[in-house]
Structures are given as structure tokens and as C-alpha cells.
Amino acid sequence: MKPRITLKKIAKEFGVSISTVSKALKDSHEISEETRGKIKAFADYYNYKPNSLALQLRNQKTSVIGVIIPEIVHHFFSTVINGIEQYANEKGYSVIVCLSNESYEKEVSNFSVLTNGSVDGLIISVARETQENQIYKHFDALVKDDFPLVLFDRTIDEIMCDKIIIDDIGGAYKATNHLIEIGAKRIALITTQDYITVGSLRKEGYLKALVNSGIAIDESLIYKIDDNKDLYEQIGKVINVKNPPDAILAVNEIYAAIALKASKAKGLIVPNDVAIIGFTSGLISEFTSPRLTSVEQHGDLMGRQAAELLINRIESTAPNEFQKEVISPNLKIRKSTLSAN
Amino acid sequence: MKPRITLKKIAKEFGVSISTVSKALKDSHEISEETRGKIKAFADYYNYKPNSLALQLRNQKTSVIGVIIPEIVHHFFSTVINGIEQYANEKGYSVIVCLSNESYEKEVSNFSVLTNGSVDGLIISVARETQENQIYKHFDALVKDDFPLVLFDRTIDEIMCDKIIIDDIGGAYKATNHLIEIGAKRIALITTQDYITVGSLRKEGYLKALVNSGIAIDESLIYKIDDNKDLYEQIGKVINVKNPPDAILAVNEIYAAIALKASKAKGLIVPNDVAIIGFTSGLISEFTSPRLTSVEQHGDLMGRQAAELLINRIESTAPNEFQKEVISPNLKIRKSTLSAN
């Protein structure tokens, strides 16, 4: 790559000082019309642009925000990134994305890459492994120094910072209620292992709705899936029993779609024999048949608000209270819970 | 945010020079064991990390690569990002992602944000609007200065730089041949407007396969979809005619899934009455019923190779020839093209 043109080189070209060039390019009245004109023409011709590293160093501000997410090939997370990027851009920030791949180690290494002054703040959804092992010490230094930090979706109570979450309890409650309303009696829950906070929160909403409607809780209808094992096999067990459930609430889109497949494979009619709802209203839910009723998580909105929280934190000088925002999911009712009549 | 600790502050603390601190932290033998020890302990306690902006400025290297893509909530692009990120990370680079949202203007503004010294190179898939209007002047300055640049998927012939594309002709050819082999006679093509290069290339492969098999080309079976209008309506017209096709090749997953829905809505059995293949083997194709046979584009691989090309370009001093790599897609055969027998 050809070396970029700098103020110094322009200055040398015209035998003036660097400050003269800097001022000329900023149309300062301190510089004569003549000098200004030739400097600007020259700079323009050579496509001069101020080196942003130098500016960032001088201004002690990068206008970049870092995002660490577990994975990107995932509808929810990509919508969140989308929302972050949109808002950040409006405010003049760029976004640097790092993936933890659900690994604690990778998350820690992302931390060290991003907290060396290259970003003004961080938006994070913590890795599964981090949640599982509950080791949060990599956050300590950041929190101690009041580093601008926003946790979203998969948050950690112990860490004092701005947070934004989805009302998972409410979403699951709404979904379960909907199933109860359309007449379901035996509602299965397909959820994650307990250490995934969103999984356990959704379970909580599910239980709450059952209790509320006076339906007895049947632990045998609650299935905890291990993402490292075969999903089809595990979820198949929900359906392939003597007395399958008449409704299923799955904590994500994939589980729901697989449950749907399994039901159809067994000859059950969805929604008549078994109604199904999944969390996350992504592309899958739109294209299964029947389409899946789902809990819309508004990832875009979440991203926007996360970015807003972060940028406010970055740009405010007064030490505000930490905020915890909650996004209410809503139920997108599609064919998988609409009885045929 | 609390100000970060710097060499200067440490130096002042111990009444030594900045260089002494720098050397001590690097375990230089020039510094006495005693001084080294206390400096390191102090730095450690205050969690000193070298400011990366300062390093980047000094080393004239950012170890960041910029990526500009049309959208991120899109399976193919998110797999590409994934691939880029994986490889970049292995090589010690970070990734900054910008979205053009298919807009020329946004693409140009992304250019100006990223080419001010904040990244060592750029990986780009051009916006639809840019392709449509064929205005490429924002690339000129980069190309002139030999700025490390890799174009992927949606590339531009006129621009001299490294490129990586999918063999779209070959993929469509393979897919069409597969349809012919399973007995299709009237194969419809659901494609994009002509200015989308990948769309027209896939059409080329489709035509080539027909010609090769001695099947007459029927222009009335070629549908060019406008993404700004209602997709269901436009694609519905493929199926809802007196004499619907007995096979469909769609240039993306969404078109294919919608065609599948339309076929089923009309009471046609897939694949018996109409076989369907889509490009992009994402989540949708896996969860429709029947599952969609699709042309796998290997986005991860593409991302990895794009990153590899770019990093080679960045790190090589000798001016190498520009490379054009081609990834061969393969056909993932699923139920939508398997006859019932």
C-alpha cells in the first residue's frame, strides 16, 4: 500500500509549518486566502484525510463500540447487531464485532483485545460457558474503572452496569396462557439446561401461567435439552411417548421447529393434536408448515436500546444510576396454535 | 470512566523515566531486577495495558480489518462474517463490521469511515444500489493507492483487486441438471433483476444446462422478482397458472421457500408434482416440509478465504498479482427433489 499523505508532507511541499496546513484545511481565517487555496487544492488532489488513529489518540475517544456475542449465525443475535449498528451509525459510531463462540476463554481474549483503548464502550451477551461456570472476574477491572458497559439478553446480576433484557418470564407466561386458552391441558416445555438464565426464566413464566390457571405441574413434561447432544433425538422423546402432550412451548425457534417435525412424523396434526409455540420469531417460524406461533423478541429494538444506553453512558459526564431496561415480547400468532375451525 | 493508567503515570510514581517503565514491563535486562519488580507489581496492580491506539499509530498497523456487507440479518452474510472472524482472529486481527443496507450512499459513507487509517484492509460485498447504478468511483482512490481490498460474492469486474466468488454458473448448472435427471421437463427459474450479478450468472448456468440437455428455453418460465414488491404475490404467479412448471430453481432460499408454500397451497405435491431447489442452504431449507434441496454456498469458507486473501495482501511486501478465487458450490439433496419412490 502506498503511504498515505499527511500534514507533514503537505507542509514540506509548501515550506510551511504543520499547523499552517492544519488550519488551512479547516478554513481558518488565520491563514491567508492564497495559502489556504493552494494547500486545499493540493490536499484535495492527493485525497488527504486526517488519520483517524491520530485523532482518536489526541481526542481520547475512538467513536467505536465493541460488541461481544456468542455467535453471529443466529437470527436473534444478527438482528441485535443490526439494531446496534443502525443506532451507533446515526450517532457517528462504528461497531467492532467479536464472537465468543460460547467459550469463556474466547470471551476473555476478546475482552483484552477490546479494552486496550480501541473502543469507547462494550455491549456484551455472555458466553454459555461463562454462565455455566459463573466466573466473572474478567468483568471486575472494567466495572472498577467505570468502563461503559451494557449487558444484554444473557446478563449477570452480580455485575453492576447497564442492562437490557427481554421479559422472558412475561413472554413465556403469555405464550403458555395462549396455549391454555385454546384448550391445552398437558403443555410440555422444551427448555435448556438450568444454567442458561433465559431458559430458566422462561420456565418460570411457564410455571407461573400453569399455577395461575390451576393446572397441576407435571415435571415429566419438562424437557431440558443439552445443546451438545443430538437435538432430534432429545426432542423426539417429547412426542414419541404413549401419551404425548397436547401443546408444546419451546424456548427457541429451532427446538420448536424440530418438535413440529417430530409431531408430523408421528402423524400428529399441528395444531389440532398438538399446538406449538417457540421463542424467537425468525425466518424458520415463517417457513415451516404450519407456520409457528412465536414469541417475538424484537432483537433490533434491543440492539438499538443497548446502543443507546451505551452511548449515553459514554457521553454523559455525571455518574448516572445504572439502568435496567426490559423489553416486552409479544406473541405472533400463526397457524401452529390456531385450531382448524 | 476512570482515566486509564499509562507509562507516564507509572514513571512519575517511581520517579523514573518513561523508557525505564516501558523496558521494565518488557523484562528488559537493561533494568535492574529491583526496579523491574516494583514497576511490574505496580502496573499489575493497576491493571496496566498498553494503549492500543498509541501502538497502532506507532507501528502504522491496526490489525483490524473492515467488512462492508449489504445486510447482516441474512444467513449467507452472517456465515461469511463468521468465517472472516474466525480466520482473522487466528491471525491476530479484529473485525469491524459496517452495513450498507444495500444503499450506495451508506456504502460511500462506510468507505470514508474505514479508510482513514482505522483498518489495515477491507472486505466488501457491494450494495445492490451500487451494482444497479454502476457507480464505482469511491473505489478509485483505494485502488490507486494499492489499499488492501477483497471483493466477495457481489464483485465488480472493473475494479482491480483480489476477489472471491462462488461459481454461480456451475451451481445453477448442477442444480438444473439434477432437476433434469429426476425427469423435469418444464423447469421454471425464479431469479432477481438483471443487474444483480449473481442472479444473472445463475440464470446463465440454468440456461446452459437446458441447452446441454436439448431442452428448449421457454422465456415464459423465467421470473424476475423485484425485491421491493410483495414476494408472495410475485412468486405465486409461478405456480398459479394453467400449466405450472414441474420443477423450480430459485436463486435464493426465500424465493424457494415461498414457491414451496405456494405449491402446497395450490395442492401440488412436492416433489412429485413440482420439484424445488433453492440457492443458499440455511436454516429455512432445513425446516420446511419437505426440506428443500439447495445449493450450498459455503459462506464460512468464503469468509475464511476472503480474510486469508486480505491478510496475505496486507502482510506481503512484494506486489503480487491479484487473485480471483472461485468456490464450487455443491448440491445438498433433500426431500424437495426426491421422488416418493
Added chain:
DNA sequence: TATAAACACGAAAACGTTTTAGTAATATAA
């Protein structure tokens, strides 16, 4: 005892920019 080597550290430049404070030279006002 004179000289060389080893030790422990510091000064300063370089990366590229902005900005404050200053300085000549010229022009204006008293």
C-alpha cells in the same frame, strides 16, 4: 592505576493530529 566492560537508566524522536500561545511584520488609530 589506567582502561575496558558491564550495568542501569534517561533523552529524544517518531507515529499524525489539534490547539494554545507566541512572534514578527504590517496597518491603523491616537
Added chain:
DNA sequence: TTATATTACTAAAACGTTTTCGTGTTTATA
């Protein structure tokens, strides 16, 4: 004519780091 503005610039610091080249002191060698 003298004091004061105005004009058109420059010097230098600051952001934080690394690294080369000194330099003074101590220790070892001849």
C-alpha cells in the same frame, strides 16, 4: 510619532508508546 490592532504565520505541547543512542556509575581486567 508612538501605541495598538491586525495579519499571517510558527513553535511546542499533548495524546501513549517503542526504540535508538547516549551517559554516568560501578566493576572487572590488564
